[in-house]
Amino acid sequence: MATFTHKCPHCLTEHIALRIHPGQFFHSHRAGVHLDCPKCAMPSAALLQVVHGLGNNPRDWNEDDDVTDYFKVKAFWPQPPGPVIPENMPTDVERIYLQAERNLPIEGNEEAAGTMYRKALDVGLKKIDPDMKGMLAARIKKLAADGKLTVDIAEWADHVRDLGNDAAHEEEPPTREELTDLRNFTEMVMRYLFSLPALVQARKPKPAKPEK
Template sequence: MATIVLDCSRCGSKDQTADLSSIFTVDGNRGQFINVAGFCRGCKKVLGISLVGNHRHTVQEVANYLGIKDDLTNICEIIEISPPCPTPNIPDYLPDNIERSFLEAERSRISGNILAAGMTYRRALEMATKDKARDLPARKILAQRIELLAKENRLTPALADWANHIKDLGNEAAHEEDEPTAADINALAALTRMTLIYLYEMPERVRRMREASQEQGAEA
């Protein structure tokens, strides 16, 4: 069975070998290419892969090699993988330092480095809540700042309640012997993203929509 080395979009492993099967060629807008089913040797899950030949090999040559037990990495190029590899999902209108921290956390989570992800999601939350609570009574603990922001209607009560149910808001990533699970980090990622949306993206979108509405009213 032919193989190829790729970055698996299912489990996130890099330079992973996948076994290829179920070949058929397609003539489409991109020209002729090959669709194959790939089975990641890391997670054992199936991937949909579209291949073309590289600058030295044609699609037909790649198709011929698929029937042979051989590594095709050096004779073809992957033009698409399904499901696609995850990409960072960054809220709009963040301050630069908070955006950098959240982007670093997203990249760590996607690559499977959950310890780093936990600490950097927490750092993004720390910076954002301190920034937005500057005019409120000082709160040293992150969870308290989130609760205070909810009481001031800058966050929803549901977000504050959600924060209380997430394992110490990523603190165990730095201080506990047991690593957080991928599910823990995914929950922390979702909470952090929604918090940033409420604190920065939504107010800025409302401000811009209001300004646009006022400008249209003035022109009428």
Template sequence: MALVKIDCPHCGIAHVAANIAWQEGNPSGKLFLARCGACHLPISGRAVNTAGYDTDFVKSVGDITHDYWQIRQTWPEIVSLSAPEHTPASVAKRFIEGEEAYQRGNWNAAVAMYRSALDIATKGMDGVPPRLTFYQRLQWLHEEHRITPEMRAWADHVRIDGNEALHEPDEFTEADAKPLRLFTETFLKYAFELPGEVSRYREQTEPPPPE
């Protein structure tokens, strides 16, 4: 069976082997339908031929791109993952790694990366005392009116702190990762994106200081 190596828009795995099940077109270009070898969800695409001869994708064996076919477009399109704007680079890196793991359904890795993003974010915020646990940092931020009471209370209902690993299951599920993902994204928006946008607005609207 013919296959194509593409980046799966569903599970996020790069260069995954997808089996081609359907084709339509001519020797110069074809539409095709394939199934991801990892998550088994369908991917459609458009391929062009630079060699000038036809190939029956369905009856071929191996990677069709080795026969001078080039994949020019796939559907659904891959959505670029990003962290909320103005998030520090070290925090954004962990959050995006969590998003990649979440997209693949790797819940253990997703939980670990979201926790790491929150840990680094709260440690790096101005004025936060050193050597505090994550929850102590949250309490300090709440007392200093840096986060809302709702966010402080929300944290108590989300499995954030990884210090008590002995009391946790070996495997996390989507039910663990989903609320943590939402809390992490909301926290980063409130802590970094909102202040950054306010600062940007002020820079654009306030008159320059007198010379």
């Protein structure tokens, strides 16, 4: 069957030849096509605008045609998942966290995502207390004891893989379940340390101006 090269919105493989299935519609110079990914076998759909060259009838397409150059994408479904970034993180923490979010959806990049979530935690905790030393779990408990994190978050840290170990020396990558737990935990810590304080500060009533 003919193919159209695009990013798969499910496995996030770039520049992959998505297979075009029967059931296309053509109207004027637009084409609606049903696609599937040869890597993950998940379906998608696209609304394409004819640019040049190829006829408007899919019956004219040969089985091995790559029709990418004859169309531009007007719309594509579904949209790839976007990163979820807690508000008001310091710039360098946000940069690291974004790398974790970009690696999270990609099968095979679990170690990369996990490493970046842990690094975001490490750098974020240093922003709150630069002198604090030790493993992540111990530092999180110290912040909870100081009232900067909740007791529930400190208890949660005991159940998140690698927070108390040197994860860089682990031979086995985290499972999807472990990575999701680490991601959820990291997001909650970031929101508690940076997002909520900024929100509270923004909503505090401003001091009344002194009367003249």
